[in-house]
Structure formats: C-alpha cells, structure tokens
Amino acid sequence: MTATIHDTFEMLTDVAAIDAARRWASDHARSAAVDDAAISEVEVAMTEALANVICHSYEGRPREQLQLSLDIDESRLALGIRDRGQPFDAERYRPPDLDEPAAGGYGVFLIEELMDEVSRRPLRDGGTLVELVRYRKEQT
Amino acid sequence: MDYEIENEDGVKVVHLSGPVDVSQAMQLREVLGEHLDGPGARVLVDLSGVPLIDSSGIGVMVTAHRRADSAGASFALAGAGATVARVFTLTRTDKLLNLYPEVEEGVEALRAA
Numbered sequence: 691m692t693a694t695i696h697d698t699f700e701m702l703t704d705v706a707a708i709d710a711a712r713r714w715a716s717d718h719a720r721s722a723a724v725d726d727a728a729i730s731e732v733e734v735a736m737t738e739a740l741a742n743v744i745c746h747s748y749e750g751r752p753r754e755q756l757q758l759s760l761d762i763d764e765s766r767l768a769l770g771i772r773d774r775g776q777p778f779d780a781e782r783y784r785p786p787d788l789d790e791p792a793a794g795g796y797g798v799f800l801i802e803e804l805m806d807e808v809s810r811r812p813l814r815d816g817g818t819l820v821e822l823v824r825y826r827k828e829q830t
Numbered sequence: 831m832d833y834e835i836e837n838e839d840g841v842k843v844v845h846l847s848g849p850v851d852v853s854q855a856m857q858l859r860e861v862l863g864e865h866l867d868g869p870g871a872r873v874l875v876d877l878s879g880v881p882l883i884d885s886s887g888i889g890v891m892v893t894a895h896r897r898a899d900s901a902g903a904s905f906a907l908a909g910a911g912a913t914v915a916r917v918f919t920l921t922r923t924d925k926l927l928n929l930y931p932e933v934e935e936g937v938e939a940l941r942a943a
Contacts, residue, residue: 705853712849712882730882730913733849737884741852791926793892796885803920 695722695762703744703775704752708737715760715769722762724826731804732824736769738797739820747775747818766806767824774817778810831880833861841872841940843933847879850887858887862894862905869902872940876933878909883917895927904943908936 699714701707712733719729740756748754759770786795802808807823831848842865850858865873875891877883891907898905906928910918918924930936 705851708851708853709849727912731916733882734884734913734917737849737851737882741884741886745852786921788922791892791921791923793889793896794885796888796921800885800917800920 693722693762694764695760697760699758699760701740701756701758702752703748703754703756703773705741705744708740708744711740711758712736715758718760718762719767722767724762724767728767728824728826732767732769732822735801735804735822735824736771738801739769739771739822742778742797743771743773743775743820747773747778749776765826767826769822771820771822772813772817773820774815777812777818778820780810831858833858835865838937839941841874841937843874843876843937845876845879849882849884850877850880850890851882851884852886855886855890859890859893862890863897866894866898866901866903866905871898871901871903872943873898873903873905874933874936874940875905875907876909876936877907877914878911878933880914881911883914885921888917888921888923891927892923904940906930906936906940908933 695718697718699711701711716729716733757772761768783798786799805822806825809821811819813819831846831850831854834845836843895905908930
C-alpha cells in the first residue's frame with residue numbers, strides 16, 4: 691500500500707529559494723516511493739514553473755510569498771503553486787521553434803512535455819493556482 | 831551548483847556538480863565565457879555530476895556553443911545523465927550541441943578539433 695501525502699510549503703519569490711522547494715517535493719516523493727525518473731522530471735517542471743512565476747508574474751521582486759502544495763497518492767503526484775502576481779498570458783505565449791535551437795523560451799514547453807496535466811486557474815483572491823500533475827505509471 | 835576546472839592536454843574540462851538552473855545560469859555563463867576566450871580554446875563541460883538542467887541552463891549551453899563558433903573555439907558537453915539528456919532531446923538542442931556520452935570521449939574529440 692502506498693502512503694498518501696499532503697503537505698504545504700511557503701517560499702519567497704527568489705530563484706535562490708527554488709532549490710529548497712525542489713528538495714521538499716522530491717523528499718516527499720521518494721518517501722512515497724515515486725520512481726526516480728518521474729521525480730527528476732517533476733523537479734525540472736517545478737523549477738520551470740517557479741522560475742516563470744518569480745521572473746515573470748512577479749518580475750523578479752524577491753520578497754513576495756508563494757504557497758506550494760503537494761499531494762501524492764497511489765495514482766498521481768500533484769504540485770500546486772499559488773501566487774498573487776501577474777497571471778500567465780496564454781494569448782501571448784508562443785511555443786519554441788524546435789527546428790531553430792535557441793538560448794531561451796523552452797520553459798512552458800518543458801513543463802507541458804514532462805507533466806501529464808498542467809492547469810492554470812484564477813483564484814477568488816486575485817491570485818493564480820498553477821497545478822502540475824504526474825501520473826504514477828509504475829502503479830498502473 | 832559548484833564547479834572545478836581541470837586542464838587535460840589542452841582541453842579545459844569544467845566539472846559541474848549540482849543542479850544547473852535559473853539561480854546559477856548567470857554565473858555559469860560568465861565562467862564558460864571566460865574560458866571560450868579566443869581561437870583555439872577548447873572547453874568541455876562535464877555534466878556527470880548534474881542531476882538537473884532547466885531551460886536557463888540549456889540557454890547557457892546554446893550561448894556557449896555559439897560563442898565558441900564565432901570565436902573559432904571548440905565547445906562540447908559530456909556525461910549527461912538520463913534526465914539531463916532528456917531535456918536536451920525534448921528541446922532538440924541535442925542537434926546543435928556537441929554531446930558525448932563520456933568525458934574521455936569529449937576530451938579526445940576536442941583534442942583532435
């Protein structure tokens with residue numbers, strides 16, 4: 691039987707804080723026996739998602755707070771990121787041209803490639819909830 | 831991320847350890863830029879101690895590759911683990927960058943360049 695995990699984590703909108711958030715999530719995932727490849731890919735996706743929020747939604751302001759949530763059960767791992775910065779503008783997003791290697795612009799693309807589900811929902815308090823879901827294929 | 835630089839027969843091998851992400855990208859860009867300092871420079875990045883690379887890290891490697899090209903220098907990467915290699919593959923930057931499975935192969939290739 692797989693343990694069910696729910697936990698929350700608060701961090702500052704500072705790229706230097708991403709490493710601690712990654713360790714928090716991966717420690718929980720390891721304790722729930724999520725496979726190593728999936729953990730590594732979740733770490734990449736959450737790094738990209740946090741970097742987007744910190745660098746774009748908050749435009750680099752380092753002293754704001756982000757709330758993270760992590761839910762792991764026998765079927766999936768779900769990471770939530772709640773922020774109160776500028777929402778992601780899907781209208782302005784352009785996927786990278788993979789035929790023309792570039793020095794940037796792969797963040798959202800990598801999140802979507804590495805995760806099974808990605809959602810962005812406005813919250814009643816004016817913030818945004820970004821949720822990244824990875825299914826535990828090894829369990830199916 | 832920490833780094834250590836060794837000179838192996840004229841090839842500067844930059845051994846990286848730890849995640850290469852947005853928090854370290856600027857520092858790494860500067861380090862690689864310093865060593866890709868002109869025609870004949872040969873720089874190999876050892877990724878065997880890197881568990882994770884994000885799009886900022888990919889950007890640093892693409893920039894270093896182009897900088898080497900325009901300076902007449904040589905730049906390559908070696909030792910990527912499964913997750914790091916997958917990020918290069920997904921972004922198709924593996925088609926641009928010179929990637930070698932092992933550091934020794936990378937050193938040999940740059941020595942012959």
